[in-house]
Amino acid sequence: MPQHAPNTRVCRDCDGFATAAITTGPRHTDGTRATLRVTCPTCKGTGTTARHPSVPRRAVTT
Template identity: 75%
Template structure:
């Protein structure tokens, strides 16, 4: 029988695309664009969020 892996819900802020490349508007000497890489602040770069029940337990302090 197959084992079922527990799947975490995808972050609703980034939809699983945790890193965004933002164009800085300048170019390097070789002609490539200078970009900034920014991770999602909501999921901190994981792409997943905790289920609401686990979040509620953390808030209560259990």
């Protein structure tokens, strides 16, 4: 039987990859690379976005 995937809202700026590790070039004294962890500023590292509340329609009175 087919499984249903959860319908989560993926961040449009990072496409769900909210954190990236970037090498800076220099190495530590033990030989490992120095890295920076950068998170998506839009979703703040979650990879998902909240649903926007729908705009309520105004009632039309006649």
